[in-house]
Amino acid sequence: MAGATYAHDLTVIVPTYNESGNVAELVRRASLALAGLNAAIIFVDDSTDGTADVVRKVAETASLPVSVIHREEPVNGLGGAVVEGFRAASSAICVVMDGDLQHPPEKIPELYRRVTETDADIVAASRYMGGGDASGLADATRHLVSRGSTLVTRAMFPLRLRHVTDPMTGFFAIDVSRLNLATLKPRGFKILLETIVRTNLRVAEIPFDFADRFAGDSKASLTQGVRFFQQLALLRFGKMSAFAVIGALGAVANVAIVWLLTEFGVGYITAAVIAAETTIIANFLLIERFVFHDMTGAARGFWRRFASSFIFNNAESAVRIPVMSLMVTGWGMPSPIATAITLAVAFVIRFTFHSLVVYRPR
Helix, strand or coil, rough: CCCCCCCCEEEEEECCCCCCCHHHCCCHHHHCCCCCCEEEEEECCCCCCCCHHHHHHHCCCCCCCCCEEEEECCCCCCHHHHHHHHHHCCEEEECCCCCCCCHHHHHHHHHHHHHHHHCCCCCEECCCCCEEEEECCCCCCHHHHHHHHHHHHHHHHCCCCCCCCCCCCCEEEEHHHCCCCCCCCCCCCCHHHHHHHCCCCCEEEEECECCCCCCCCCCCCCHHHHHHHHHHHHHHHHHHHHHHHHHHHHHHHHHHHHHHHHHHCCCCCCHHHHHHHHHHHHHHHHHHHCCCCHCCCCCCCCCHHHHHHHHHHHHHHHHHHHHHHHHHCCCCCHHHHHHHHHHHHHHHHHHHHHHHHCCCCC
């Protein structure tokens, strides 16, 4: 798209799924915010509630060009809808936003200015940087899930996302001329995350207040949560899977060391302590060599990395074992299930800690 001639300076792309109650208000507020800008709005609609018809009706009286692409087959979900919008855009600069008005249209001009006046290719609106606010999330559970998933995501891509506080925001401006749309094939609904991870585009952020939904129901669900973690696994399969393999090898070695020592008459508790400390040290050396080797140059010195890893793993074990005991003796849970649950949680916590803390760039 480089060197192309465009009809507009800015295209606002709004992927929608059953947002008919929000269309008129979104267009009204966006029209006011974009007064003086040569802008257009494109809705890319996968709805079953007649949202596309509402867009066409609103477009008749809108003060700026408004159009809709209705997809009978929602290929690649929300991410695919955004790419469809990029292809139809009549400008090099696009702003992507949700259709529920939790992304305030009044922020669009600031996103546009930042991406055109700086060397950033993407400017994301962040709920979590200074001055941002996530109070529009429905309840404490949604806040916890959002914060937790953001931490895990940044842990999985610590170098690429080290200056990005909200990689899963759906509100951002982007210079589409910097993209190869033929190869951009997002598989998930976190299109910004996929774009940042799969390209070398320069990213900046501005704060924004995540508002309450204007109308309709939230699309958040357990299915979406599962798809999100599938998306993360596909994006970051190598590093996290290597961490898991080393952890599994450590567990097998732990059992083998305990068995060998007890066979030679060493007491079980002593053998367990020796095995735990041996595998903690061995696991650190292995992840240093095979998992986070590309991050050691920018991280703190070897002995500081070792000390923080060693202390954290011992503290985690000291907490995990009593919790597992409580699940078995207090809740009546079978010990294999309790062990599996605590180890799964410990795996995520360990990976997040090592990625964000142990190997954090200086």
